[in-house]
Amino acid sequence: MEVIAFVVGVLIMVVGLAVSIALHEIGHLVPAKKFGVRVGQYMIGFGPTLWSRRIGETEYGFKAIPLGGYISMAGMYPPSPREREAALAGERSGRAGGGFFATMVQDARAANDETLVGDDDHRVFYRLPVWKRVVVMLGGPVMNLLFAIVLFAVLFSGIGISSATTTIASVSECVLPAGTERTECTSGDPAAPAAEAGILPGDVLVSIDGTPVSTFEEASDIIRAHPGTPIRVVLERGGSEQTVTVTPVRTSREVIGEDGRPVVGADGAPETEEVGFVGVGPQVTRVPQPLWAGPEAAFENVGAVAGIMTQLPVRVWDTAVDLFTGQERDPNGPLSVVGAGRLAGEVAATDAPVLDRVASLIGLLASLNIALFVFNLIPLLPLDGGHVAVALWDGVKRAWATLFRRPPPKPVDATRLVPVTFVVVVLLIGMGAILILADLFNPVSLF
Incomplete structure (x- = not known):
């Protein structure tokens, strides 16, 4: 029975994570469509597509690896003039030299430019006013925060402490x-x-x-x-x-x-x-606690998780040291989705009243959504906070030009940040791999 309960706990966390990701992407999708941006895809997961269905101009579906999700918006970045002119003339431009990162920049521009050619290429993300771009990019993390508030409200005011x-x-x-x-x-x-x-x-x-x-x-x-x-x-x-x-x-x-x-x-x-x-x-x-106890707990968790995020590289390093030395891990340290699933399994398999186990799983899922909210606000591409930072910088440049009565500047070309984005992605993959290994071979245990 304990094994079955453990598996059920893990499955509950997987479903909860999928719902959290789905809500995150809905937070991007709804304002993007509301502001007229053309959205080609809404996908939960990565890798091969398991199921999809086109409704209107958007393809909705699920992919094989449920560790994230995305929506595909037209014109996330402004077009590169050379590629734009070549595409309109029906020509294919050759690859420029310049090494690995230059090729990455060009590939990013080419992939972006493919979404801009057509009669309705005014329906693109980069043409939106700054505040609308910020709303679209913040929509995802805010949905995670709202979901966490609802879960904490159920935990504190519905189930009780x-x-x-x-x-x-x-x-x-x-x-x-x-x-x-x-x-x-x-x-x-x-x-x-x-x-x-x-x-x-x-x-x-x-x-x-x-x-x-x-x-x-x-x-x-x-x-x-x-x-x-x-x-x-x-x-x-x-x-x-x-x-x-x-x-x-x-x-x-x-x-x-x-x-x-x-x-x-x-x-x-x-x-x-x-x-x-x-x-x-x-x-x-x-x-049962007062209705405001849930939101209070959510925002207290935001502060605690933000403190962990500011020290994330150091904490991941400490986790790696604990992994290779066999020392006991800090129970308040970072976890991967594997660790969260393992904790959910442990909670479900404990010899405790069902209501207590349900409450613990709700609290764990709420904390996971707080972590998604804070993590996605980090102002580095490809995270949502990086896109917000680009939009705000674009707004600062335009406000500066208006103040000094200069011509409107060109939109900020975020493809120039592809090398930085590549480094960030590599670091995130590395830290994620360390946390997954630690959660497999030196896990945090609640009991």
């Missing part, structure tokens, strides 16, 4: 020695204060030491602050309130910092503090 309530789920029989690996009590272990005071599973904490409590965290804070000091605890049991006196035993625990990790002292050892302990565990239930 696991929260420890004030209802007691378990009461420890004894106090086990610190650092022990034992899980059962012996005759020599002292009784736990809660059990000694008569607290039972099902009791609801009303107040502690005169302070009303509405969450288990509030109750824990008060208990931890009173080691060795008797405190009054008001309970609700069977519809009536009862008062008991509990004396928390003094115990040591590691100091946890704001980042959720143990605080380490100057000698390298974890710092400890004396706190109170009574031996009760809470019932955990899912509590």
Whole structure:
């Protein structure tokens, strides 16, 4: 059953990724068509075409490798004059010399120019006003952000967040020695204060030491602050309130910092503090959050992912080092789609309530869409952010010319950036390969 659940989790993530890609490309497609740009293809995936259908002037379809997608817009770049004149005259121009990158530039121009010849070549992307080009290119990432907001809203407000309530789920029989690996009590272990005071599973904490409590965290804070000091605890049991006196035993625990990790002292050892302990565990239930909690979580994730992206080369390098040295990977480091699928499989195969597994998968898919949003905003071609940067630079040149009453400049020829684009693509492929290998042979594990 675990294997089946693992496969189901992976398939859910694959479908979720395909939906995310489809929405991303719709975010480009809709404004492009709205602004009159001729769109030749809308494809999900790369490689050989598995299925396609032409509706109007656009071919819609799926390709064999579901790791991306694209729409083919006419005139992504302005035409090169020499190629334009040759195409209109029905001639074929020869290849220019200049080496590898010069040939790449010419090939890019030739592929672009093929979409410009015709009676309706005014329906091209590069002729759009700057703001419309920006809207078209930002449409894809924004769709991923909106999808993530919807998923987080379902997770936070629909399913709810696991929260420890004030209802007691378990009461420890004894106090086990610190650092022990034992899980059962012996005759020599002292009784736990809660059990000694008569607290039972099902009791609801009303107040502690005169302070009303509405969450288990509030109750824990008060208990931890009173080691060795008797405190009054008001309970609700069977519809009536009862008062008991509990004396928390003094115990040591590691100091946890704001980042959720143990605080380490100057000698390298974890710092400890004396706190109170009574031996009760809470019932955990899912509590729906306000409607704004989902969008809040989405934008908090944007900030966290953006921080990772700014250090992406360094983090990928660290991942490569961990891969070859066998060290444990940073759980907050970058993942490939293979890693995301593997985590989805692990989540689906865990021995947990179905709702908890569904919630984890939704959160994972939402985080993946945040990553797609942030990654595509990087201002480098061939990413959407690179096309936005080109459009904005074109707008700056035109505004400068207008300000100084100069003739309108020629459109920015992004094909000149093909060598840079090639380097970026090679780096992205290299980093992707490292992450895939790491996710296969040194994976991040949630459990």
